[in-house]
Amino acid sequence: MDQQQLIECHERIKPFIHRTPVLTSRLINGMAEALLFFKCENFQRMGAFKMRGAANAIMQLTDEQKQNGVVTHSSGNFAQALSLAAQGLGVKAYIVMPNSAPQVKKDAVRGYGGKVIECEPNLQAREKASKEIMAQYGATFIHPSNDDQVILGQGTACMELLEDHPNLDYVVTPVGGGGLLAGTALAAHYFGNACKTIAGEPFEVDDAYRSLQSGKIETNQTTHTIADGLKTQLGDRNFPIIQKYVDAIVRVTEDEIISAMRIIWERLKIVCEPSSAVALAAVLKDKSKFQGKKIGIIISGGNVDLGRLPFNR
Amino acid sequence: MDQQQLIECHERIKPFIHRTPVLTSRLINGMAEALLFFKCENFQRMGAFKMRGAANAIMQLTDEQKQNGVVTHSSGNFAQALSLAAQGLGVKAYIVMPNSAPQVKKDAVRGYGGKVIECEPNLQAREKASKEIMAQYGATFIHPSNDDQVILGQGTACMELLEDHPNLDYVVTPVGGGGLLAGTALAAHYFGNACKTIAGEPFEVDDAYRSLQSGKIETNQTTHTIADGLKTQLGDRNFPIIQKYVDAIVRVTEDEIISAMRIIWERLKIVCEPSSAVALAAVLKDKSKFQGKKIGIIISGGNVDLGRLPFNR
Numbered sequence: 292m293d294q295q296q297l298i299e300c301h302e303r304i305k306p307f308i309h310r311t312p313v314l315t316s317r318l319i320n321g322m323a324e325a326l327l328f329f330k331c332e333n334f335q336r337m338g339a340f341k342m343r344g345a346a347n348a349i350m351q352l353t354d355e356q357k358q359n360g361v362v363t364h365s366s367g368n369f370a371q372a373l374s375l376a377a378q379g380l381g382v383k384a385y386i387v388m389p390n391s392a393p394q395v396k397k398d399a400v401r402g403y404g405g406k407v408i409e410c411e412p413n414l415q416a417r418e419k420a421s422k423e424i425m426a427q428y429g430a431t432f433i434h435p436s437n438d439d440q441v442i443l444g445q446g447t448a449c450m451e452l453l454e455d456h457p458n459l460d461y462v463v464t465p466v467g468g469g470g471l472l473a474g475t476a477l478a479a480h481y482f483g484n485a486c487k488t489i490a491g492e493p494f495e496v497d498d499a500y501r502s503l504q505s506g507k508i509e510t511n512q513t514t515h516t517i518a519d520g521l522k523t524q525l526g527d528r529n530f531p532i533i534q535k536y537v538d539a540i541v542r543v544t545e546d547e548i549i550s551a552m553r554i555i556w557e558r559l560k561i562v563c564e565p566s567s568a569v570a571l572a573a574v575l576k577d578k579s580k581f582q583g584k585k586i587g588i589i590i591s592g593g594n595v596d597l598g599r600l601p602f603n604r
Numbered sequence: 605m606d607q608q609q610l611i612e613c614h615e616r617i618k619p620f621i622h623r624t625p626v627l628t629s630r631l632i633n634g635m636a637e638a639l640l641f642f643k644c645e646n647f648q649r650m651g652a653f654k655m656r657g658a659a660n661a662i663m664q665l666t667d668e669q670k671q672n673g674v675v676t677h678s679s680g681n682f683a684q685a686l687s688l689a690a691q692g693l694g695v696k697a698y699i700v701m702p703n704s705a706p707q708v709k710k711d712a713v714r715g716y717g718g719k720v721i722e723c724e725p726n727l728q729a730r731e732k733a734s735k736e737i738m739a740q741y742g743a744t745f746i747h748p749s750n751d752d753q754v755i756l757g758q759g760t761a762c763m764e765l766l767e768d769h770p771n772l773d774y775v776v777t778p779v780g781g782g783g784l785l786a787g788t789a790l791a792a793h794y795f796g797n798a799c800k801t802i803a804g805e806p807f808e809v810d811d812a813y814r815s816l817q818s819g820k821i822e823t824n825q826t827t828h829t830i831a832d833g834l835k836t837q838l839g840d841r842n843f844p845i846i847q848k849y850v851d852a853i854v855r856v857t858e859d860e861i862i863s864a865m866r867i868i869w870e871r872l873k874i875v876c877e878p879s880s881a882v883a884l885a886a887v888l889k890d891k892s893k894f895q896g897k898k899i900g901i902i903i904s905g906g907n908v909d910l911g912r913l914p915f916n917r
Contacts (some may be wrong), residue, residue, distance in 0.1 A: 312625060314647075333873045335628075460718060553910060560646045560906035562873040593873035597915040 292329055292532075294481040295550050299452055300347050300443040307346040307379050311448070313455050316558045323394040326585045328459065329555075333563050337403065340471055340488060340591050341372035341435070348433045349373075349380050351440045357382045359395025359429035364417045366392040367434035367520055368592055374405025385430055387420045389413075397598070403448070422432040436468025437490030437526025446474030452587045453482045453529050460584040465569040465591055466490035466499045466533075467521035467539060473529035475589065476536035486587075491573030493517075493548060500540040517545055517601055518590065520566035541573035548572050549601045555590070556602075565601070567591045605845075606636035607794040613660050613756040614763055618651075620659040624648055624761070626768050627797055629871045630696055636887055639881045639898045641772065642868075643765040646876050646906025649718065653904050654685035654748070657757030659823060660685075662693050664753045670695045672742035677730045679705040680833055687718025697750035698743055700733045702726075708909070713819050722802035749781025750839025759787030765900045766795045773897040778882040778904055779803035779812045779846075779853060780834035785909045786842035788902065799900075800851040804886030806830075806861060811837050812846070813853040830914055833879035833905065835878055861885050862914045868903070877913070 314329045331338035349361055361384030363373050370386045377384035384405040389412035397407050410420040416521060424430050432443065448471075449462055462479050466472040476488040492499050495516035501509040508530055514522040525533065543551075552568035554575075555561060567590045574581050574588065627642045645653040662674055662696075673696030676686050683699045688916050690697035697718040701710060702725035709831040710720050723733040739741050744879055747754065760785075762775055779785040789801040805812050815821040827835040837847065867882035867888075868874060880903045887894050887901065 331873075338873060533671065556875050556910055560644075560651060560875040562869050562875060597913070598871055600910070600915075602910040602913075 292439060292477055297446055297450060297478060297481060301348050304343055304346040304444060304447065307336070307376060307533035308343055309335055310451060311507055313452060314561070319554060322554070323346050323581065324578065325574070325581045325583060328452065328587045329559060329572065330448055330587060330589045331561060332448055333561060333567065333590050337368070337371045337375045338592055338594040339368040339372065340445055340448050340589065341368040342376060343414040343447050344438070344441035344470055344474070345369065345433070345443030346379070347374040348440040349376050349382055349488040352366070352431055356431045358558040359431065360385060361433050362387065362421055362430040362436060363433050364388070365435050366396055368594055369374055370396065370400050370405065371403055374400050375404035375431060378404035383430070385399050385424045385428070385514040387417055387424070389417070406525050411524055432525065436523065437528045438470070438471030439528055441470050442474045442477070442529055442532070444474065445471045448589055449475040449587070450482055452589070453478065453486065455585060457586065458484050458585060459486045459587045461487050461489055461581065462587040462589070463489045463491060463574055465518065465566050465588045466492050467566065469499065469525040469533055469588065470531035471591060472499070473532040476532055480536050488536060489538055489573065490540045491569035492540050492542050493521060493569060494542045494544055496522055497542050499533070502540055502563060503537070503540055513521040518548055518566040518569055520564060521569065523598040526581060541577050543569060543576055546577060550593035551575060553602060559568050562588070562593045562595060563590050564592045564595050567593070605752060605790055609756055610759055610791060610794060614760040616663050617656055617659040617757060617760065620649070620689060621656055622648055623764060626765060626865060626875070627872050632867060633879050635867070637671035637891065638894045638896060639888070640887065641765065641769050641898070641900045642872060643900060643902045644907055645761055645762055645882065646873060646874060646903050650681070650684045650688045650692065651905055651907040652681040652685065653758055653761050653902065654681040655689060656760050657751070657783055657787070658682065658685035658689040660757030661691070661751055661753040662689050662695055665744055667758050669744045672744065673698060674746050675700065675734055675737040675743040676746050676748060678748050681711055681907060682707065683713050683718065683912070684716055686746060687713050687716035689702055691717035693879070696743070698729055698741070700737070702730070710722060710782065721891050742802045747839065749836065750841045750881060751783070751784030752841055754783050755790070755842055755845070756789065758784045759791040761902055762788040762791035762900070763795055765810065765902070766791065766799065769900060771797050772799045772900045774800050774802055774894065775900040775902070776802045776804060776883040776887055777902045778831065778834055778879050779805050780879065781809060781836040782812065782838040782842035784902065784904060785850060786845040787846060793849050801849060802851055803853045804854050804874045804882035806857050806882060807855045807857055809835055810855050813855055815843060816847065816853055831861055831879040831882055834882065854890050856882060856885040857916070860889060864888060866915060874903070875906045875908060877905045878904050880906070
């Protein structure tokens with residue numbers, strides 16, 4: 292994937308996405324002893340960067356493919372993103388979700404015009420249901436993170452950030468499935484001025500960290516993290532990009548994630564997901580590395596259950 | 605107070621305030637069946653519109669007055685605003701606070717360079733302490749809301765909103781002490797295009813509503829509202845302006861406030877105070893009045909205790 296593909300992707304999806312703002316805070320800069328620029332994808336349509344990749348992936352289909360619809364399996368933001376992007380493009384979206392997914396998430400998908408197909412909450416059931424939809428409707432499967440067009444789409448957030456702030460030393464994202472991290476690393480490579488890409492990852496789901504160490508895609512045995520968007524694993528499309536272009540992965544504890552999330556809510560006055568706070572947690576953890584630097588942080592999303600917040604009295 | 609005074613005030617305070625963004629949400633517009641423009645003073649310095657009035661009031665003092673410092677009584681946002689504005693202008697700020705005020709609020713004032721003077725939590729003790737500071741240091745008392753220079757300063761948020769969106773039919777604010785409402789009403793009168801000013805007020809502290817009815821300043825016997833910024837009462841400087849220029853005050857229940865607050869947090873992805881949600885609650889309550897209209901809503905502030913949120917599971 293090259294510079295030109297990123298530029299074309301960005302032009303293509305512009306009518307379907309918001310140009311999200313970049314916020315700063317003197318108080319957070321003081322804490323970090325660095326200059327931090329928060330790219331607020333929590334303000335993106337449907338509340339997360341996933342809208343970018345979903346829109347691009349659908350737009351790259353042939354007319355015949357579009358007529359037959361798209362299918363994915365996700366209980367998170369990609370389910371809503373694919374539904375909303377498909378709705379805007381007049382394409383049918385089938386979303387395979389575990390029957391254990393919260394009602395509010397199923398309702399959100401339906402609210403954006405997606406058709407929910409429920410399955411048992413395990414990998415086999417999910418893949419079986421997806422294949423049935425593909426066979427029955429001829430729908431095209433679009434993976435939430437391990438897809439070239441999705442990766443390009445996710446990279447456009449960093450492109451915009453670098454347009455606004457061209458001389459960043461670092462750009463930091465969370466890593467889950469790896470789509471945002473791979474896209475960001477490509478964008479930082481092609482459009483940055485020696486801008487390095489760093490990821491934050493919870494210790495509890497440190498498969499990406501271990502994958503970089505071992506040189507092959509590792510999995511998580513357990514996924515006990517509050518950062519529920521980061522429980523997925525890398526894939527064969529994004530892992531090579533991450534290996535080539537990502538400078539480091541910084542692991543953080545659950546307490547560090549909650550503490551960073553609280554700083555973002557209290558100081559930036561914005562609502563972000565726990566997953567989004569992982570990037571700031573990484574910067575605050577490895578302070579000496581980032582001291583005095585200009586750092587872009589991608590706030591990945593803002594879809595959070597307000598009835599289940601982790602803040603103590 | 606006239607148009608020219610508002611323009612001069614805005615120019616004067618610009619170096620000390622943020623030009624805050626205006627956010628919109630398709631989903632909230634759909635709910636309200638109107639076009640809503642949220643002026644985000646939660647992103648203002650120290651987290652609330654109060655910074656505007658505090659900066660203006662201090663800047664209008666004589667050099668001798670500035671040398672002797674300023675004093676106010678407040679346990680809320682004005683305490684922080686006066687401290688931060690004074691710090692930026694090299695002026696000493698004495699803040700009289702009830703000894704029952706939360707430690708975090710005292711710490712915030714001190715963090716902005718204010719000197720906290722504690723007193724018993726009642727009106728007499730508060731006024732006695734303020735008078736002692738005035739006598740001892742020659743400090744000038746600045747009232748949080750009933751002060752012409754404060755009123756002008758608060759009006760600049762609406763001026764900016766009308767610069768960005770000149771054809772608003774309504775601008776809606778919460779009303780507590782009346783500084784924001786009076787300033788907004790002046791700005792809407794002088795800079796709007798037949799733009800009417802409306803206030804939202806909790807039923808539990810509906811002194812402003814009753815004052816407009818009776819034609820004299822009424823008080824609250826009890827103040828059992830979650831909108832803790834709105835417990836104060838009108839004064840002789842802002843009440844005449846409110847009488848002359850405010851179109852209506854819409855009263856809302858505590859449930860309506862919490863529900864509107866949740867909509868703001870979930871849909872706009874921003875952190876606002878309960879007091880800020882009162883304006884949206886008023887618009888959603890009186891839907892037929894606002895249907896199809898362009899409505900500016902001032903999100904007054906974002907300083908909230910994340911450990912004590914009103915959202916149920």
